[in-house]
Amino acid sequence: MIAVTVLLALLAALTNASASVLQRGAAVQEPYEESGAGGAGAAVRRFGRLLRRPYWLAGSALLAVSGLLQAGALAVGSLSLVQPLLATELMFTLVVGSVVFRRRPGLRTWLAFAALAAGLAVFLLAAAPGAGRPTAPPRAWLLGGGGALGAVVLCVAAARPTRGAPRAALLGLASAVCFAATAALLKEAVGRLGQGPAAMFTHWSPYAMVGAGIVAFLLLQGAFGAGSLTASQPALTLGDALTSVVLGWALFAETVHLGLRMLPEAIGVALIGAGSVGLARAPAVGREWDTSARGGDGTGDRRHRAHR
Numbered sequence: 001m002i003a004v005t006v007l008l009a010l011l012a013a014l015t016n017a018s019a020s021v022l023q024r025g026a027a028v029q030e031p032y033e034e035s036g037a038g039g040a041g042a043a044v045r046r047f048g049r050l051l052r053r054p055y056w057l058a059g060s061a062l063l064a065v066s067g068l069l070q071a072g073a074l075a076v077g078s079l080s081l082v083q084p085l086l087a088t089e090l091m092f093t094l095v096v097g098s099v100v101f102r103r104r105p106g107l108r109t110w111l112a113f114a115a116l117a118a119g120l121a122v123f124l125l126a127a128a129p130g131a132g133r134p135t136a137p138p139r140a141w142l143l144g145g146g147g148a149l150g151a152v153v154l155c156v157a158a159a160r161p162t163r164g165a166p167r168a169a170l171l172g173l174a175s176a177v178c179f180a181a182t183a184a185l186l187k188e189a190v191g192r193l194g195q196g197p198a199a200m201f202t203h204w205s206p207y208a209m210v211g212a213g214i215v216a217f218l219l220l221q222g223a224f225g226a227g228s229l230t231a232s233q234p235a236l237t238l239g240d241a242l243t244s245v246v247l248g249w250a251l252f253a254e255t256v257h258l259g260l261r262m263l264p265e266a267i268g269v270a271l272i273g274a275g276s277v278g279l280a281r282a283p284a285v286g287r288e289w290d291t292s293a294r295g296g297d298g299t300g301d302r303r304h305r306a307h308r
Helices: 002-027 040-050 054-076 079-100 107-127 138-159 165-191 197-201 205-226 229-252 259-280 289-293
Strands: none
Touching: 002 054, 002 079, 054 079, 054 165, 079 107, 079 165, 079 229, 079 259, 107 259, 138 165, 138 205, 138 229, 165 205, 165 229, 197 205, 205 229, 229 259
């Protein structure tokens, strides 16, 4: 079952990365109108034009497939295994982006790729997350959900008086906690699907999942607007993975190995952080790669998706 979980999680990361690259490739063909050209109306017109682009529609379809694959992974595996594996989206973005935009990554980018891959492997092999129960009791949700909510509020409150990189990192961490909570709620929902669709849709978890996902997305946009990806991406990547491990333990009684294994786990976390920083600096997640799709003016899509 672990092999199935890993396969589904990696496929979810691959399809999510492919969706991001495809939509990015379509978006750079539709430049933002200059100031004074219509504000919200210009954005609506641009979105309407994107809806007619096959690449953008294909990316939207892949996003839906990615969500189904993630749900399948969470249905058969542990939260603390699936969510860290989704960090491979950064690596898949590098590979798919190099094909779509026909721009070969540099040596430093490949080293960051290797660091992130090695960090994930070391962390997961050392932690060896074990499966728990398919759903969580109400008391566990009260404690785990309350703790996640408190962490988000604390990060947002701490970010308010700050500017630049510290603000981006704090908002990125708040977004990561929300994304981990969204995944936990998704696991709760699909865990109830075995009792029939009615059992899932009459439970509160699917609707809480939508709300948490919206909050996570808004916080992510705030992090991107506050500072560089170099500041927000490590907090986002590590925050999601580590919060998922904690929520997996608190909500679903999942197990991770500690003791002497904490040393290789810490090494894995450090490598994941270093790889995230390196990939955040790569053109694959900036605007440099996609300038070739428009002829090089660099005013392409300003949106970047990291996770989830």
